[in-house]
Amino acid sequence: MSTPSDGRHAFIAMNRFGLGARLGDESPEDAKGWLLEQFETYEAKPAAMTDLPSSAEIFVAYREDGAEIRDLPEVKRARVRQELRKRGQKLYEAEIGARTLSALTGQAPFVEHLVHFWANHFAVSADEPLTKALAGSFEREAIRPHVLGRFEDMLFAVETHPAMLLYLNQNRSIGPNSIRAKRAAGRASRKPGINENLAREILELHTLGVRTGYSQTDVTQFAFAMTGWTVAGHDGSDEAKAGVFEFRSQFHEPGARTILGKTYAQEGVDQAEAVLSDAARSKATATHVVTKLARHFVTDEPPTSLVKRLQSAFLESQGDLPTVYRALLNAPEAWEAKAAKFKTPWEWSISALRALGSTTTMARTAKQLGQPVWRPQSPAGYDDIAASWAAPDALVRRVEVAERLARKADPTLDAREVARALIGPSLSETTAIELARADSPAMAIALLLVSPEFQRR
Amino acid sequence: MMDRRNFLRGAALGAGTLVIAPRMVFANVETARRFVFIIQRGAADGLDTVIPYGDPALAGLRGPLTIDPGDMNKLDGLFALHPSLERLAGFYRDKQSLFVQAVASPYRERSHFDGQNMLESGGLRPYERPDGWLNRLSSLLPKSQEEAIAFSPTIPLALRGAAPVTSYAPSSLPEAPDDLLTRVSALYNADSELHALWSMAMENRGLADAASAKQDPASVGTTAAEFLSRPNGPRIAMIETAGWDTHATQKQRLANQLHGLDQMIGALRDGLGDVWKDTTVLVATEFGRTAAANGTGGTDHGTASAAMLVGGAVQGGQVIADWPGLATGNLYEGRDLAPTLDLDALIAMVAAESLELDREKTMRALFPGRPFNHKITGLVGA
Numbered sequence: 001m002s003t004p005s006d007g008r009h010a011f012i013a014m015n016r017f018g019l020g021a022r023l024g025d026e027s028p029e030d031a032k033g034w035l036l037e038q039f040e041t042y043e044a045k046p047a048a049m050t051d052l053p054s055s056a057e058i059f060v061a062y063r064e065d066g067a068e069i070r071d072l073p074e075v076k077r078a079r080v081r082q083e084l085r086k087r088g089q090k091l092y093e094a095e096i097g098a099r100t101l102s103a104l105t106g107q108a109p110f111v112e113h114l115v116h117f118w119a120n121h122f123a124v125s126a127d128e129p130l131t132k133a134l135a136g137s138f139e140r141e142a143i144r145p146h147v148l149g150r151f152e153d154m155l156f157a158v159e160t161h162p163a164m165l166l167y168l169n170q171n172r173s174i175g176p177n178s179i180r181a182k183r184a185a186g187r188a189s190r191k192p193g194i195n196e197n198l199a200r201e202i203l204e205l206h207t208l209g210v211r212t213g214y215s216q217t218d219v220t221q222f223a224f225a226m227t228g229w230t231v232a233g234h235d236g237s238d239e240a241k242a243g244v245f246e247f248r249s250q251f252h253e254p255g256a257r258t259i260l261g262k263t264y265a266q267e268g269v270d271q272a273e274a275v276l277s278d279a280a281r282s283k284a285t286a287t288h289v290v291t292k293l294a295r296h297f298v299t300d301e302p303p304t305s306l307v308k309r310l311q312s313a314f315l316e317s318q319g320d321l322p323t324v325y326r327a328l329l330n331a332p333e334a335w336e337a338k339a340a341k342f343k344t345p346w347e348w349s350i351s352a353l354r355a356l357g358s359t360t361t362m363a364r365t366a367k368q369l370g371q372p373v374w375r376p377q378s379p380a381g382y383d384d385i386a387a388s389w390a391a392p393d394a395l396v397r398r399v400e401v402a403e404r405l406a407r408k409a410d411p412t413l414d415a416r417e418v419a420r421a422l423i424g425p426s427l428s429e430t431t432a433i434e435l436a437r438a439d440s441p442a443m444a445i446a447l448l449l450v451s452p453e454f455q456r457r
Numbered sequence: 458m459m460d461r462r463n464f465l466r467g468a469a470l471g472a473g474t475l476v477i478a479p480r481m482v483f484a485n486v487e488t489a490r491r492f493v494f495i496i497q498r499g500a501a502d503g504l505d506t507v508i509p510y511g512d513p514a515l516a517g518l519r520g521p522l523t524i525d526p527g528d529m530n531k532l533d534g535l536f537a538l539h540p541s542l543e544r545l546a547g548f549y550r551d552k553q554s555l556f557v558q559a560v561a562s563p564y565r566e567r568s569h570f571d572g573q574n575m576l577e578s579g580g581l582r583p584y585e586r587p588d589g590w591l592n593r594l595s596s597l598l599p600k601s602q603e604e605a606i607a608f609s610p611t612i613p614l615a616l617r618g619a620a621p622v623t624s625y626a627p628s629s630l631p632e633a634p635d636d637l638l639t640r641v642s643a644l645y646n647a648d649s650e651l652h653a654l655w656s657m658a659m660e661n662r663g664l665a666d667a668a669s670a671k672q673d674p675a676s677v678g679t680t681a682a683e684f685l686s687r688p689n690g691p692r693i694a695m696i697e698t699a700g701w702d703t704h705a706t707q708k709q710r711l712a713n714q715l716h717g718l719d720q721m722i723g724a725l726r727d728g729l730g731d732v733w734k735d736t737t738v739l740v741a742t743e744f745g746r747t748a749a750a751n752g753t754g755g756t757d758h759g760t761a762s763a764a765m766l767v768g769g770a771v772q773g774g775q776v777i778a779d780w781p782g783l784a785t786g787n788l789y790e791g792r793d794l795a796p797t798l799d800l801d802a803l804i805a806m807v808a809a810e811s812l813e814l815d816r817e818k819t820m821r822a823l824f825p826g827r828p829f830n831h832k833i834t835g836l837v838g839a
Contacts, residue, residue, distance in 0.1 A: 193752030
């Protein structure tokens, strides 16, 4: 086992910014340098994910399965449907497995942590079978490649990803004066029309933030501009590109749009692209995004000084994310000795597995702890404040999981040593005493995992 | 200090019958009444729940969402319940449920998260208040009963605040041994936040032994009934439901959602037995949905919606609505059902009457700065 230095910063780097100190790892001498180096060692496509299918492959397979079911006699449908559901569940669990493995074994835990942050900022929710199957690919394809890039590029990757287009119902949003609507006039049972879900959530959740001055008219106008943004192969369109983003001009509402006082006269796909670009660069977006980042890594109510610093970094670099992360690590507030963040169930369980050197995956555990992976049941993602996670029943669940993990852990682990290596100088006397009093090694490990020091970062 | 609650619990578990604790003098009045708030997160479509089938504009607006009036549970000449709400329709016939239409919180934008924040906090603006109205309601009751309870692992905003509250949700995790639990108590002794949470968690332990570990709607109703039916159990409870944001394929999804809600309330009623006569269940959502169907077989975010009131003391068998109508000129901003009743006043009146509290005082505590509404009193009997 490593002999950590007594520097508190090393433990803050590992536990607050990383995903938790890992059993057997050296604790870094230069805490900030260790975090920054990870920008070089991060792998957008780690080995654990190379065998997973692309979103297009998942989409095509899902569509073929649907066709297969339709061709079956009624009596056989239920059984096949159930098998397909199982297959979808298996893929979802494999995706969670790959995400977990990267979080446990990857060389860049800070960047992995940032991936989790952004995937939650741009949340899809695995409620429907297809979204469930696509949720992992969304993070792999839209988030991971851009986590060290520009915010605007991540935004484009997100809003053109099939998982997002389908989850927020953009794929079938049709302009009332589009070519498609005119053709359908008088014969379709359902009148083609827009669906403003994605347009609204882009403004409210992904970019500007709620109450930043846009109106219902802006939302509707943006939804008109977005018409045509869809997934190929959903409706007999370009088969060769099935499962990837497609702009279908037939769905697009013709004409210029005015959004937040600016007129967008562009034709076709360029129109909504221009709106997205402006949104990505707006001051409101900078404030919204960096406040969430500061809340996630530092404290539930981040101080204005910190938010201002990050906002300037965002705006001056035109949304260059590593510049923003550097500004965060350069802020004194980020290194406050007191651990202010209560870990979410995901953070807690990943840090527990890292602490024990385990590589178990945990799709079901996450659900039992109240935070099923990629399933916040809302496009706002999971909440990021203690009040949402610290609750009586939630604590009991953690104790139950800790007990199970401890029983499976290496029986030669000495919790007192592990505590010194993982928590360092902030280990309290109370916890040290209780660990020493435990009547078995497993009991001591379980207590360590639920100790106040381990519940916060 | 003698822990009266645990003493009573021991009696309850041992003998199965209970003597109500001797009446003690409190600043507030003891009540046998129970109040349950079920939130529908995601903006439930009120027009497909309490359907104004008698409004001539409905079919034109709803298009592909239209439900055959023959399948609906008729309430009166204008309104009918969605076909999935069978138990609720039965309660209506037994005069134990009533429905409120065209009701809305003071929130007039269309963000779920701001809307839920206003509905739960009772603030005049989103994120103005850090605590919830259900917590403030709890502080109006004497401290002799158990804490208000959320049937979820964590505490929803409506229940957060100064008054102690607790949470419980069935878990399929194996239970941790008692020895570990005792040691965790010691571990948290010096940590005020965790100590308080842990103490409440330990109070709930073992109370729901008979409840199934299932988390389907009917099981949630059964679990809630187990807690609420105990004589000295919680008087205030909250259940969260999600999945109401039906932007697409609304017809099937809403039928499933409403069926689940119907089953949950049905199971709650069945589990409560005699206590049902003292119980009021209020169901509400953050806002409604567009009057017209959108282009994808669903509806987008709207304004007014419906609320439901169920329970033994409810003055059921009526629909409360100052019906604004669905003609284009009558829609809010040309698209949504117009709000004609305040949801916050409704909540305060119903909560006060359910728990036998002073109405005006309750209104001031729950929704300070908002107008009282005398027209919606008397919905819950004494």
